[in-house]
Amino acid sequence: MSLHELFHSCKTGDIQKVRSLVEDRDVDVNVRDKWDSIPLYYACLCGHRQVVQYLLEHGAKCEANTFDGERCVYGALTDDIRNLLRSYKAISNRLMRRDQFDEFLRKLLDSGAHADVVFDVHGEKFAAHRCILSARCPYFAELFHSKWQGRHTIDLRHKLMVPWAFQSILQYLYTGRLETHLDFVEDCVRLARQCQLESLVSLMEDALKKTLDFQSTKVGVSVTTLVVEQPPTSLSLQVELGQLAEAALPPSFCSWVSGELPFEQQLSQPFADVAFDVEGHRFLCHKVFVCERSDYFQALLEDHFGEATSSSTHTHTMDSDNDSENDNIPVIALKDISAHVFYRVLTYIYQDSCELTEDTTHDVLCAADIYLLPGLKRLCGLALARMTGVDTVVWMVRAARLFSLPRLEASCFEFIANNLPEVVEQQEFANLVLEDAEQVKGRQETDSIDIIDEIRFYVANVVNCVSDLQDADHKLRLIDALLEDLGLDG
Template sequence: GDDLDLFCSHRTWASCNNAIIKYLVEQRDVDLNVKDKWDSTPLYYACLCGHEELVQYLLASGAKCEANTFDGERCMYGSLSDSVRRLLKDYKCVSIRAMQRDDFNYFLHMLLEQGQYSDVKFLVHGQTFLAHRCVLSARSEYFTEMFETKWKGKNLINLKHPLINPAAFGAILQYFYTGRMDIDISLVEDSRRLAKQCKMADLIEELENKCKQVYEFVSNKPGICVKVLTLEPHSCQLQDEMAQLADCALPTELRVGFGELPFNRVDRFPTYPDICFRVDGYDFLCHKAFFCGRSDYFKALLEDHFSEGEQLQSQPSTPVITLHNISHEIFIHIMYYIYTDDTELMTENVFDVLCVADMYLLPGLKRLCGKTLAKTICEENVLHMWKTAKLFRLSRLEDQCTEFMAKIIERLVEQAEFAEMVKEDAASLEKRQETDSVPLVDDIRYHIASNVQTYSAIEEANQKLEALEELLARINIDC
């Protein structure tokens, strides 16, 4: 939206506005590696404009710039100065740290890398790959078919064909799990061959387009060497296909109105569940890999669950855990979020989902709830919304509330509740000295003063600041 437009705008970078960049990254939670219509990232613009301090900040915060990749070489080639190039050369890969900002991608990456709760093992010319049949089935109809025919009942699958390259197979698995692929240029043909075998027309097209893009870039830039081909994930496709696992986990009687799959697809799409959650008497057939990997609450719950507990009658090997203090409607939102990193929230249920997300230790879902709540901010609820943001540690929502407060501060200062909030915020600071700042006041001041450029805007900002100062004087707070 507007934040992304501002983040990638040439004006932002040309003015070298460190405050705006840090605000967008730290408060607005904007994706550091977002690309604009010219396929350019914020790091590229910072390099292009020679903003050494910002380049350093973006790299430290998780911007991607691996050597010998298209994006990395482009940043290097476009850098305005040698000092920026040195920063890029000294860059140590922090892609894992970058992924941790986006916990769903990080989860999928670690699910593949560590293979926790894997239920199938591939042996490719002596190299072992742990995997999950549910993920591969959701992402590939070829694997769905193979698991039900040639590989049915097998936990170890030995792929002996001489043309299957282990590194290319690993890259294909990476694509299945994360939507991303990092491969050596020399392995492109092997990967394309495997993709064809797996009937992955989209991947073949992506590989061809990326190869063309890299070739055109390298041919026009003497001395540039791209050795690694990187395909970035298309989150919508990945989420849609992972959503199939949630669709299939829904009890039959609840499938109407939920999910994306027609009934016949659900019936012929086994997902190999290994845990059953019973909520309001409904059985949800799910996967430990997702619930434990995404939530420390469920990880502790399932690890502490004794094996002699209740078993599912239709699948005796599947344990049943009954969840209390949650309705099946809210659990459906939790489940879709766990599988897809997204869920449709409505004003009527968002607070209930937020409370459960907090209990189940799902910070990403809390942020999603915060985004939904932010759309409803108005003069009548902004104070309550700010308290909610503080309570659930939703920094972005808190910031959006103070931004809204700044707009209506002249009316807010007349409200006793607002004055009380300022006093409480001041009192909550441990060992606060009389003249120390108050976070709520500081944030409002910041938003009043930010982006003030015209004379009339300066006058208006001064009036607002004056109204705020008068309130502080009335309640005896000096900050």
């Protein structure tokens, strides 16, 4: 329903609704409808410049010389919008936080941080990570454990192997997205087939056909760049990288994960270069993920806190079925966290999501705060919002403030407004109002109490008919009565 509302709001120019859907409900601005159109296209087509600019600032993809970019420019109702599209060179700093994982993978490919293998393709060098390539492509996994085993530099000199195609394939394996010039598509398809990436071959062939068909029917349009992305509903990238988190599990804890592990036993714990000891259980991980995703672990592994130890001196021995390549990696002992919670933290680090239940969400939230993982904190906030109840809403407001989760706090205020007759009877709620009132002492007498203002806003926001008006009036009277009982002027 939210997706339909986003497309409709872009067509009508309802910027407030668009903002609410994107920022409050996390609707993807690059989602596609059954006609393969994105919201930005409809905003351009209908001439809503404000909506176009908002979508661009929040991550809408509209690169020049691509199918989506040229389609938006061609269909734009006004020259002002066309100029805006053409001049928009970079994604704004206000890009939604949900895209941080994509940005992390993109930067990882560009920087080569913690790379453990270098491909030399006719003199051009590409730094990469064996764990990522193995998780994403069985062909690479097989070669790393056979022909390429133990090699840091791999020479690729075959005459059909071209650097630009190899770079595009790497881009796809890291980000789930491939971008290449139309003249190089044939080289990319050939290499994808060699790497046994048949799904990528199908995506490229479909995208090429769509692009050429569009270009042939639009005079003056020149598409020179082919962009291939997996469907927005596809989670194959996250799932395949999440295999690394599953493989990090100690053998004694594999029962946590439903089904069998995705790696053959001889390929388990692939290319780990750091271990974490939690409650006596050892998790074999990769610096490229834990360090680049968390400033806490980055500092920890640089030994700023002096907590790293060599596995050769650690009293806990390696499990007998682990690969010998993992025998000499550093071991970090983590305290004040359970193995179950740490596994969920690892799952988030590798695949940007994790399972959150009522029993674990608070503990995971505390760990996310300690380990400097704002994205995981945000996921916990969304999970808590879904668990809100009359008996827990005041506690959740306090948690939202403690952990700086404004979206959870706003969700709690809306819940209180919708359930005010029950909540207003609670002493905990009265105490919270008194605490907020203390914050305004010393200000002007006209200052109001924050929580009361927020609740009144949500009470008034749902008034659509006479019965709603009567219900809102009743709730506002309840608020006034509470403030009078507390001796407050709100």
